[in-house]
Every structure is written in structure tokens, then in C-alpha cells.
Amino acid sequence: MTQAPGSDRRKPAAAGPPALPPSMRDRVPFLLYRTSQISHSLANEMLAEIALSARQAGILTMVTELEPMTQKALGDALRIDRTTMVTLLDDLENKGYVARQRHPRDRRAFLVYPTDSGRAAKIAAVRILDEQQRRFLAPLSPAERRQLATLLNRLHQRPAPAQ
DSSP states (O other), X not given: OOOOTTOOOOOOOOOSOXXXXXXXXXXXXXXXXXXXXXXXXXXXHHHGGGTOOHHHHHHHHHHHHTOOEEHHHHHHHHTOOHHHHHHHHHHHHHTTSXXXXXXXXXXXXXXXXXXXXXXXXXXXXXXXXXXXXXXXTTTSOHHHHHHHHHHHHHHHHSOOOOO
16 A cells, blocks of 8 residues: 555654653652663673673672672672572572682671682673673763763762661
């Protein structure tokens, strides 16, 4: 079927997030939360190629770049509840990326140590996360990326509000 000249041929709507009402689209905490979810999903999707999740990459980063830590300290630092932390560590231990040993001064606690394989997996994860960051921030100019990082770091350094 041919269309008459000058007729209005409508394109299908572009796929993307649904429109938000004004009370949400201008609310910074909501936008930060939603943007974080999108970034986290992209990170998990990209890290799946090396059979890791973003949370597991975070755990490997903490114990390789800082020091061996207790499961509780890792959970507190990464805001991961105790049950989820145990599941994540069990998986990392089964993959040979971490080892848990009793804390020398607290027999109730376990310290989490990276293995050589865990250090290598962390390096691979960081490479992937560097690419994830590049893709995620592609709509921003280099100056905007620096400004965003500065602002987010300022918000992150604030003490958490009392609950």
C-alpha cells in the first residue's frame, strides 16, 4: 500500500524508560536510585562473562586492595546483609577466589582472604567495570563526568543520616 505524499507516517515510539510524572523526574534521590539500578544491571550483565556479579567484584576489590576483612566488615562496607554476604562468599570460595579463616583474636569471626585466582579475577573485573563505566557515562562530556564524580564523592563523604 502506498502512502499519499505529505501524509503523516508515524514512527513507533522509541524504546526507553516510561515517562515519569514531574514529581519524580525532578527528584534527585529518585533519579540517583534509578540511575544506580541501571548502572548495576549493566555491570552485572558485563561481569557475567567472567561469572561474577557486581557485589562479588566489590568483595574481591575490598579484600585485595585493602586487607583481609571479616564477613561483617565486608557486609557493613558494601551494605550487604549477613545472609546475602554468606551466599556471595560461598560462591566465591567455591570458585577458588577467596578463603575464610578464623580471626586470630575473635574465634566467632572469619577473615576473608583473596587467593591468587581471586586477585586475577579482580583484575579482570576491574577491566570490565572500566568499560562499563565508559559505556554508562557515554552521554556525558569528560568535564561533566569529572563534575558528576566530584558531586557524588561529596555526597558520599557525608555522614549517613540517623535512622
